[in-house]
Amino acid sequence: MSSQVEEALQALGARLRGFRKDAGFSSGRAFAHATAWQESKVSRIENGKQRPSEDDIRVWCEATGQGDQLGDLIAIVRHVDELWLEMRRLLQTGAEKRQQQAIPVYGKTKVFRIWHPTVVWGTLQTSEYASEVFKQVVSYYGIPDDAEAAVAKRLERQQYLYQGDRIFNVLLGEQALYTNFGGPEVMKGQLDRLLAVVRLPRLSLGIVRRSAPTAIWPGNSFSMFDEKLVLVETYSAELSVSQPREIEMYAKAFALLQQSAVYGAAVRDLILNAIQHFGRMPTD
Known part of the structure; x- marks a missing residue:
């Protein structure tokens, strides 16, 4: 235990x-x-x-x-x-099954609150970026290589960005714009994707600048689905939170993180700066 x-x-x-x-x-x-x-x-x-x-x-x-x-x-x-699902057990047949399990949760959720300090949230990823992420997952956990199938399931979640009346409140750390998955071309494609989705009417995308004053320490990434479930991933395990009092703590943390975020034109400027950064890097 x-x-x-x-x-x-x-x-x-x-x-x-x-x-x-x-x-x-x-x-x-x-x-x-x-x-x-x-x-x-x-x-x-x-x-x-x-x-x-x-x-x-x-x-x-x-x-x-x-x-x-x-x-x-x-x-x-x-x-x-x-409470704790060991990541190896969760991924023992590969990464696709875990991605498939997420789809019904997304289908039932009306309000999403997402915090990723260092990586672009999965539902906003391009196929090339997601492929690089899953290559690392397969290598790190030593699981069957089904990265291509896992990418397809992850991209399937993007349908919910355009369907129904769901609200997506997404916060990324500025570092997420620079964490290099796959090199400059992959990153520029991913950043272009962020410029496109930031205009979606039911998506609120905020960026917490690297030097922003904080009301709470950044902590681990987490995904909050309505007031019912919070998923927190670590290197070794996925923490599933369903107790109302603990969910309230994550809702409070998200609200505090929002205080440090910028939106709108400031977000586009930060993304454009990151594109310029990768544009100056050699592609070889």
Whole structure:
């Protein structure tokens, strides 16, 4: 069990223990008697040694009069289930499957909040840029080389930029305009693509300048889908956040990052500067 899962279960157990005591059950034995459970089960749950089921949470809330906490606690349990997906396991059959899994999430989402400090967001990538990204993914994780198929699935997500009434709030760090995937020609093509999509009516593209005063440290990239899910990628794992209180923290972080961003003409100027930078580089 990862330390993150252990910490989450311990925090959940402490919260449930507080509910039990507040309800007048002075011991785990008394609570076990009231719920027809084994005393050892109560102890394991309260000490973070056992993951409670959703039904266990319902029983606990009913017995302690905490019905208004049910939704939040069930979200915590689901969060524990999803907390860490090892990247190798996620990608064990290649990168295409992971890209396919994202498409239904995009189809259901109405409001996107995206933060990428160093890389252009996948849905705004050109095929050439995305291909270079997936070559690195295949090499780094030592997975089957299905980069071409993965690129096709990633580009399939771009349909949502033009369909329905979805809102895309995208923030990139200025470094994302300069992180070199594939050389000057690939980068110039990608930057031209950004100049084109910045005019889309339901896309808000902000850039956080390298020297911009910050209201919060940049942190990892994350993608927020409505108020339901946040995905955070690291080198070793993908963190899936679904607990309402944690989602609120990411929403707050995004709002603070927005304070440091520029928009409109300033964004176009930054992109044009980056194009000029790559234009001066040798292509060999």
